[in-house]
Amino acid sequence: MLRVCALSLRYPNGKLALIDFALEVEPGELVVVLGGNGSGKSTLLRCITRTLKPSAGEVWLGATNLCTLEGEKLRRARLELAMVWQQASLIRRSSVLSNVASGALGRYSTFRTVCRGLPAAELDTARHHLADVGLAALAEQRAGTLSGGQAQRVAIARALAQHPRVLLADEPVASLDPEASEEIMRLLQRLARSEQLAVLCVLHQIELAYTYADRVVGIRDGRIAFNLPRSEVSRDAVRRLYISEAA
Amino acid sequence: MSAEVAQARAAGPGGARGWSDAVRLALRFVILLLAIGVAVQTFIVVEARPQDLITGVHGMADLIWRAIPPDFSKLSAAAWPTLQTIDIALFGTFVGIILALPLALLAAANMTPSRLAYYAARAVIGFTRAVPDLVWALLFVTAVGLGPFPGGLALGVHSVGMLGRLFAETIEQMDMAPIQALQLTGARRIQVFSHGIIPGILPALLGISLYRLDENIRSSLVLGFVGAGGIGFQLLTAMNLFQYQEVSLLLIIIFVIVLGAERVSAALRERLS
Numbered sequence: 001m002l003r004v005c006a007l008s009l010r011y012p013n014g015k016l017a018l019i020d021f022a023l024e025v026e027p028g029e030l031v032v033v034l035g036g037n038g039s040g041k042s043t044l045l046r047c048i049t050r051t052l053k054p055s056a057g058e059v060w061l062g063a064t065n066l067c068t069l070e071g072e073k074l075r076r077a078r079l080e081l082a083m084v085w086q087q088a089s090l091i092r093r094s095s096v097l098s099n100v101a102s103g104a105l106g107r108y109s110t111f112r113t114v115c116r117g118l119p120a121a122e123l124d125t126a127r128h129h130l131a132d133v134g135l136a137a138l139a140e141q142r143a144g145t146l147s148g149g150q151a152q153r154v155a156i157a158r159a160l161a162q163h164p165r166v167l168l169a170d171e172p173v174a175s176l177d178p179e180a181s182e183e184i185m186r187l188l189q190r191l192a193r194s195e196q197l198a199v200l201c202v203l204h205q206i207e208l209a210y211t212y213a214d215r216v217v218g219i220r221d222g223r224i225a226f227n228l229p230r231s232e233v234s235r236d237a238v239r240r241l242y243i244s245e246a247a
Numbered sequence: 248m249s250a251e252v253a254q255a256r257a258a259g260p261g262g263a264r265g266w267s268d269a270v271r272l273a274l275r276f277v278i279l280l281l282a283i284g285v286a287v288q289t290f291i292v293v294e295a296r297p298q299d300l301i302t303g304v305h306g307m308a309d310l311i312w313r314a315i316p317p318d319f320s321k322l323s324a325a326a327w328p329t330l331q332t333i334d335i336a337l338f339g340t341f342v343g344i345i346l347a348l349p350l351a352l353l354a355a356a357n358m359t360p361s362r363l364a365y366y367a368a369r370a371v372i373g374f375t376r377a378v379p380d381l382v383w384a385l386l387f388v389t390a391v392g393l394g395p396f397p398g399g400l401a402l403g404v405h406s407v408g409m410l411g412r413l414f415a416e417t418i419e420q421m422d423m424a425p426i427q428a429l430q431l432t433g434a435r436r437i438q439v440f441s442h443g444i445i446p447g448i449l450p451a452l453l454g455i456s457l458y459r460l461d462e463n464i465r466s467s468l469v470l471g472f473v474g475a476g477g478i479g480f481q482l483l484t485a486m487n488l489f490q491y492q493e494v495s496l497l498l499i500i501i502f503v504i505v506l507g508a509e510r511v512s513a514a515l516r517e518r519l520s
Binding site for chain 2: 082094110113158162
């Protein structure tokens with residue numbers, strides 16, 4: 001589903017942020033990326049979404065190489081690629097339902113959405129996604145009134161409204177308490193299975209990776225340190241990711 | 248003995264500290280002299296003659312005496328110009344909002360599609376703001392003739408400058424994370440604007456627009472003096488014809504309009520916030 005091949009990124013100042021990076025995420029699989037600060041985790045996600053243009057390599061979404069696309073073709077390809085951020089990034093003054101439904105905007109024409117809004121069926125689907133994340137009762141509430149955990153679940157529902165095949169999550173539990181963090185990870189795991197989503201999640205919480213990931217990818221100084229099923233990842237290997245950073 | 252006292256004694260009256268105190272005192276004295284100088288020159292430049300105000304006060308009293316009581320029989324005749332005045336301000340504000348919104352998008356550093364568009368939009372906003380509404384009114388009177396229409400146009404164009412700048416600053420200060428999140432869902436530029444930017448900053452935009460409407464109502468009263476219609480035009484005519492009782496009625500109406508607009512605008516802005 002998502003295939004990253006020999007991906008490299010060199011910043012204008014000459015620093016190599018990603019070096020020959022490769023990984024695959026299959027439908028229904030939850031892959032967690034671990035690594036220290038500045039190791040290249042978030043850069044990897046930005047290259048996949050093409051908010052950063054890689055210096056070399058390929059990002060395949062099914063049969064489409066995102067690295068060769070620009071403009072309207074890239075926008076269309078991005079519809080299948082949803083992203084959840086560290087902060088929920090909701091429109092605070094809009095309702096929860098409106099925030100979720102906004103995930104579907106890209107599938108409709110500008111004229112349709114600006115003049116007549118989204119179709120009623122799309123709003124029903126948004127309600128369904130809200131129910132999926134356990135927040136159906138808050139549909140009409142303003143997004144700005146939600147707690148951090150609730151807001152993050154709304155962001156996931158918005159991602160689902162995109163009807164994506166791949167879900168990228170950049171430290172989605174970074175600002176949440178342990179209970180809310182577990183809740184979000186359980187949700188991501190359940191959605192990966194039930195929606196057959198390929199989920200690639202960047203985390204700092206090692207224990208969450210050990211509990212919920214199908215596979216764990218270690219990244220150190222822009223290179224893959226390991227790419228193993230959860231059960232085969234040793235504590236030592238993970239610790240070395242962070243020791244390297246400290247040194 | 249504390250270290251500070253010891254240091255002060257060591258410095259002595261003629262030490263470095265004494266010099267710096269003296270320089271600071273001299274500097275304050277120079278600033279005070281400068282301030283007095285600036286105040287005095289304003290009296291000279293504006294040719295201020297307070298004694299003339301005292302000797303001429305009976306002329307003012309005579310004028311006020313002749314303006315009392317207000318001629319309420321002209322109230323119905325003043326209704327139409329009053330409506331014109333309010334509508335000139337409303338028209339100008341609507342035109343200003345419609346033109347300022349797209350310009351503000353181009354003039355906001357975080358949303359502009361290109362540097363060229365940014366500088367072009369900033370130039371338009373700067374120019375329309377720099378030229379006073381009275382000058383715009385004179386220009387439009389020349390173009391479309393006397394009446395309320397040039398007044399509305401003048402306020403509209405001048406509002407573009409004022410609203411465009413404030414709208415652009417509001418957009419620049421908004422939280423960009425939700426906007427970027429929406430862009431990444433595949434939403435197009437206009438969809439991001441209508442579903443992300445507008446809901447996010449709508450209260451601020453409405454607040455600014457209401458404030459502008461309040462300002463435009465004041466301005467529309469003055470625009471009548473250059474032939475741009477409304478109650479200002481009627482006031483000028485009454486003054487030229489020495490109809491002081493009608494003038495006092497019109498001043499009462501102006502007072503009510505300005506105060507009413509100010510209160511309504513303030514109440515609505517308070518509700519929005």
